[in-house]
Amino acid sequence: MKHIKVLGTGCAKCKTTYNNVLEAIKQTGIEADVTKIEDIEEMMKYNVLTTPVLMIDEVAKVKGRVADINEIKKILTE
Amino acid sequence: MFDWLQNFSDWLIYSVFGISAKTHLGEALNFFVNDTIKIAILLFLITILMGVVNSYFPVEKIRNYLSRNKMYGLEYLFASSFGVITPFCSCSSVPLFIGFVKGGIPLGITFTYLITAPLVNEVAIAIFAASFGFKVTAIYVATGIVLGIVGGFTLGKFKLERHLTPWVQNIIANAETEEELQEDKLTLSQRFPAILKEAFNIVKGVSLYIVIGIAIGASMHGFLPTGFFEHYINKGQWYAVPLAVLIGIPMYSNAAGVIPIIQVLVAKGIPLGTAIAFMMGVIGLSLPEAMLLKKVMNLKLIAIYFGTIAFFMILSGYLFNILL
Numbered sequence: 001m002k003h004i005k006v007l008g009t010g011c012a013k014c015k016t017t018y019n020n021v022l023e024a025i026k027q028t029g030i031e032a033d034v035t036k037i038e039d040i041e042e043m044m045k046y047n048v049l050t051t052p053v054l055m056i057d058e059v060a061k062v063k064g065r066v067a068d069i070n071e072i073k074k075i076l077t078e
Numbered sequence: 079m080f081d082w083l084q085n086f087s088d089w090l091i092y093s094v095f096g097i098s099a100k101t102h103l104g105e106a107l108n109f110f111v112n113d114t115i116k117i118a119i120l121l122f123l124i125t126i127l128m129g130v131v132n133s134y135f136p137v138e139k140i141r142n143y144l145s146r147n148k149m150y151g152l153e154y155l156f157a158s159s160f161g162v163i164t165p166f167c168s169c170s171s172v173p174l175f176i177g178f179v180k181g182g183i184p185l186g187i188t189f190t191y192l193i194t195a196p197l198v199n200e201v202a203i204a205i206f207a208a209s210f211g212f213k214v215t216a217i218y219v220a221t222g223i224v225l226g227i228v229g230g231f232t233l234g235k236f237k238l239e240r241h242l243t244p245w246v247q248n249i250i251a252n253a254e255t256e257e258e259l260q261e262d263k264l265t266l267s268q269r270f271p272a273i274l275k276e277a278f279n280i281v282k283g284v285s286l287y288i289v290i291g292i293a294i295g296a297s298m299h300g301f302l303p304t305g306f307f308e309h310y311i312n313k314g315q316w317y318a319v320p321l322a323v324l325i326g327i328p329m330y331s332n333a334a335g336v337i338p339i340i341q342v343l344v345a346k347g348i349p350l351g352t353a354i355a356f357m358m359g360v361i362g363l364s365l366p367e368a369m370l371l372k373k374v375m376n377l378k379l380i381a382i383y384f385g386t387i388a389f390f391m392i393l394s395g396y397l398f399n400i401l402l
Contacts, residue, residue, distance in 0.1 A: 009370065011169030040172055040373050041245055049137050049177040050170045064137070064170065065276060 002032040002076065007043050008052035014038075016066045017052040024072035032076070080116055087112040106300025113208065113292045113338060118281070121204040121288075125280045128200040129273035130266070131163045137174070140164070142256040145181030157187045158226035161194025162219065165280070168196065168367040175374055176246065182253035186234015193387055194226030197362035201284055202333035209341035210350075214402070218354060221398075225358075225390050233386055241379035287335035295338040299345065308347030319355045319395035323388050326359020333361045350402045355395025363387055 004021055008014025018036055025032050037043055046055065050064030054072070061067075061075050087108050091097055097104040140160045144153055171192060178188040198219050206215040239247065311318050329336075340353045368380050375383070 009169050009172060011167065013167065013169065040176070043173060044176050044180070044249070047177065047180075048173050049141060051167075051173055064165070066279070 002030060003057055004032050004034045005037055005055040005058075006034065006052060007037045007046060007048055007055065009040060009043075010038050011051065013066050014052040017054060017062075020067060020069045020072055021054065024069050024076060027069070028073050028076055030076050080112075083112055083116055087115075102300040104300075106296040109299045109342075110292055110296035113295065113341075114289065117205055117208040117288055117292070117338070118285075120208045121201065121281050121284075122277060124204040124207070125200050125277035126273060128163060128165070129277050130269070132165065133269045133273055135160070135163060137164045141177055141181055141183070144178070144183050144187060145256040153187050154190050154227045154231055155223075157191040157230065158194045158223045161191045161226055162198045162223065164195060166195040166199055168364060168370065171196075171367055172370050172373055175371075176249060179246065179250050180253055181256040184234060185238060186230045186232075188230075189233045189383070190226045190230025193229045193362065194222055196364075196367070197225065197358060198222035199333065199361075201280065202337070202357075202361055205288070205333060205337040209337050210344075214350070217398070217402075221354075221394050222358075222362075225387075225394060229387050229390050232390075233383065236382065238379055238382065241376050241382075243374055243376065246374045284334035288338065291335035291338040295342040298339070298342045302342075302346050304346060306346040307343060311348050311352060313349045313351075313399050318349070318352050319399070320392045322352050322356035322395065323359040323391045326356045327363045327384070327388065328365055329360050333357070336360050349399050351395045351398030351400070354398050355391055358391040358394065359388070362391065 004025075006014065006018045006021060008017065018034070021034055025034070037046075043051075046053070046060070048060070048063065052062075052066065053060050053064070054062040054067050054075075056075060062071070067075075088099070090111060091104055091108045092099050095107070097107060099105065099108070137160075140156075144157060147153070149156065174195075175188060175192060178191065179185065203215060203219060206218055210218075239250065242250070336357060340348075340357055344350055344353050363384055368384065371380050371383070
């Protein structure tokens with residue numbers, strides 16, 4: 001069971017990342033829970049500077065850009 | 079440098095399509111083809127170049143460096159120059175702001191970065207170069223850097239900390255120097271695929287705006303007579319520059335769409351300084367950004383921030399009109 005977090009203030013890029021994560025999970029069939037963190041105070045606990053951020057099991061994997069579905073699938077199956 | 083492209087556009091429109099150079103349509107189509115290809119080439123080159131620089135100097139590294147080093151004023155120049163090379167999305171402005179002050183970076187330097195980052199970005203540079211040539215682009219970039227330094231320095235002198243929201247003041251009170259960053263030891267060839275992909279994404283993201291901008295520009299180019307605007311807007315009107323900035327700020331458009339239109343306005347008689355002041359207002363300050371900043375500042379500080387930047391944009395506009 002993987003814990004995935006998408007950090008972002010609700011901009012278009014953040015929404016795309018979130019949807020890509022859902023799609024990647026569906027395609028790989030990996031068991032994971034996805035949390036969207038939009039609250040800035042909560043977000044700053046993770047010391048991010050650019051959004052969106054994709055975190056898997058508390059590790060920031062992608063920062064400041066949209067991760068595409070294939071990339072997320074690759075990170076998930078690592 | 080782009081003579082071959084002009085020859086190609088002439089050949090395509092006038093010979094292949096057989097539309098006369100003397101018609102409005104021919105002129106507009108020629109402009110459209112020429113501008114689209116030129117911007118596409120420059121945009122790719124510059125986003126790749128910026129991607130390479132950014133891969134070695136990510137914003138985290140810049141923040142941690144500024145957090146650890148005192149440079150007796152030079153940090154303003156650093157923050158401003160770094161603002162040029164890092165890509166910027168207005169949705170990142172709040173995390174950036176907090177991330178900087180959390181690392182103990184003074185408010186003035188944080189503002190410097192926040193001013194330059196959106197104002198001088200890779201898309202604006204590429205389209206500027208395509209539309210106005212390299213000399214004007216260099217002047218624009220230099221002005222953007224100076225504006226960031228002067229604006230941030232001025233704001234830093236105002237002692238504005240008390241206008242930040244309480245939780246941000248709390249963060250500043252507990253600010254800590256950031257650790258040195260663990261670096262990725264990757265060679266350029268290992269970094270390149272990701273850089274290329276990101277450059278492609280940036281170009282893809284703005285291409286629609288560019289094409290619309292050029293299409294509007296092209297139709298004005300073809301159908302408005304040269305010097306059309308000279309009658310209405312000229313260097314002699316002192317109020318034209320401030321008005322241009324004030325109209326520019328609420329217009330939330332990205333640089334991609336607006337510059338090709340401005341290029342034509344300049345060709346048809348609007349003074350370049352006035353046009354650049356307008357573009358700075360459009361690109362550098364936006365209302366959605368102000369809404370986001372409400373999470374970290376009170377309205378008074380946002381007004382001071384926007385007011386100060388607008389003031390320096392107006393000054394730059396006058397300066398351009400005198401120099402160019």
